[in-house]
Amino acid sequence: MSSRCWLAAIGAVAMTATLAACANLPTSGTIQISTLHGAGQIGQSGVQMVPEPPGKGWSPQDIVEGFMAASADYDPNHRVAKEFLTSGKGGFAHRWRPGWAATIVDAPTFAETAPFKGSSQQGGGPQSVDVGVTSKHVAALRASGRYQAGSVVVMPSTTSYHFELVQVEGQWRINNIFVNNSPASPSLLLLRESDFEREYQARNLYFYPATGPADALVPDPVYIPVQVGKQGISGLVKTLLRPALDRGWLFAAARTAFPAGTKLLSAQVVSGVTAVVNLGGAAAKADRAQQQRMAAQLYASLVLAPYAAETANPIRTVVLKVNGHGVPLHPQAYAGWVPRGPSKAMMYYQMPAGPAGPAAVAYRARPSQKLTMPLPKTLRGKTFAAMAVSPAHAGSAVLAGCRGATVYLMPQSHAGRVITGRLHSTCTSLSFDDQGELWIVTKMQIYVIPRAGTEPPARPALTGVLSPSMDKASIQSLQVAPDGVRAALLINTRSGMKIRIAAISQNRGQYTYVAQNTQMLRVGTDVAEPIALTWLDPDHLLVVGQVGTRTQLYEVPLNGGQSVPIATPHGAKSVAVSWPAGQIAPSIAVAIPPTDNSPAVIQISKTGLLSPDWRQVAKGITPVFPG
Secondary structure, three states: OOEOOEEEOOOOOOEOOOOOEEEEOOOOOOOOOOOOOOOOOOOOOOOOOOOOOOOOOOOHHHHHHHHHHHHOOOOOOOHHHHOOEOOOOOOHHHHOOOOOOOEEEEOOEEEEEOOOOOOOOOOOOOOEEEEEEEOOEEEEEEOOOOOOOEEEEEEOOOOEEEEEEEEEOOEEEEEEEEEOOEEOOOOOOEEEHHHHHHHEEEEEEEEEEOOOOOOOOEEEEEEEEHHHOOHHHHHHHHHHHOOOOOOOOOOOOEEOOOOOOEEEEEEEEEOOOEEEEEEEEHHHHOOHHHHHHHHHHHHHHHHOOOOHHHOOOOOOEEEEEEOOEEEOOOHHHHHHHOOOOOOOOOEEEEEOOOOOOOEEEEEEOOOOEEEEEEOOHHHOOOOOOEEEEOOOOOOOOEEEEEEOOEEEEEEOOOOOOOEEEEOOOOEEEEEEOOOOOEEEEEOOOEEEEOOOOOOOOOOOOOEEEEOEEOOOOEEEEEEEOOOOOEEEEEEEEOOEEEEEEEEEEEEOOOEEEEOOOOOEEEOOOOOOOEEEEEEEEOOEEEEEEEEOOEEEEEEEEOOOEOOEEEOOOOOOOEEEEEOOOOOOOOEEEEEEOOOOOOOOEEEEEOOOOOOOOOEEEEOOEEEEOOO
């Protein structure tokens, strides 16, 4: 299992009168990590590298490289790493106090430099020297506490590091570190990407929507060191108690059930499989309902293992105590708290031609059902450019389609009724959320039509969504997750299509935001040219990528891990999926456009994910499932 979970975090958002954010969305600078394999087992032994202390006659560059290598060794006291630093009361070893938060550099280069402006050794003579460290890509693991789980944030590519070295008894030692010519924080932990890959593991913490149901959990990918032992449980729990949601990508979109002032009294693993967590402080004043929400959040974060690397997680049960008194947990009830989408989904698609012209078709293989709906006459024989179906129950769902600058709503409860709305530019994407709101992406703006999923009004109201402004880039597609809090985006940039995961938030019911503070998860960075995507489950996307003249389907994990290629029918251009809870394998549908010798067809597989058995089910285009 490999991971590349990076965030884009550039600046704050300022709104304009046109309902657009003025901070630029970063479109480059992702760091490539291809082999992160932390096994997800708290306290697992893993692969350990024995750090080497500084040797006699080591050059300044040797010292800096050796220090970075020794820093990767998980030792809370960093004893070997501190041997590379000046000692004593005023030495850098005394001031350097790193925690879990690391800065990750990709293929750094090292070079001795003259003391730069601001260095205390400027003009210091032969007994001092500076070593500059530069990297094309830099990222940082950021946490709200010294020993808490953190999220990885991409940093500006111009970040530079200068190590100031002095002679101590004839040997070079690091006396200071500067970041962009300013003294580094005493907590700076600078690691090579290969060391971070080996020493950190991906986990999920779970939070509740800031607005919405009290029994829905939203995953947040985080990292902790592999070699943390029992401290790993404490680090995960402390992050649940005091999350940095006000600074992370889930800003204003998620919250924790643990009341402010909750204290972690103890956290331990009993018999290797049971996590026992004892809380105090404000947790004692929580009522039974809130304690159950705390229990669900804790259980999901410590037990659920959605990624392949976490299959070794030994925790199977959780015991929650408040001031020593047990709080009952109900794991079976929590199983449905991570939304997976509609449980009974028909596939919808379009037939470009037929006796009565183009039509939309609702199709279910078992029991065999097929409902044909003629497309609006105002399309003049053309099909929708994009289509979506609301998650309402059969007979009440609304089929939405768009072409050009017009969106069409076709309620199944009123056969033949067509409601239209005018957009300001060409529509490129449609998606319904769990509340039945229709999300529309155009070349210039994101819109929402409230209450479009069951009984849309005769004159639908278009609400503008605040989103990061694009510098020569635009959002091509937006697909809302079943939890209604996250959205998967395809962003068309100067360097190609990029995949991002953004949070959806609201400001007191007045405005709706996508990536309110501009931060987004960067996923699928190894998919060369993504052209279509959809949600597979709460922790993975299915993405169609263009590889030369052919297309390839990928399973893309949201922890930033390596994408997994899936056997793909030749020519597939779009994908749709339904995977209700309890169903062994997903129902995956792909559309293959027409050629000179064959019509457009839809193939579907329900036999497995990595080796699907594809079969043709219809002649048509744009397959979608509700949601």
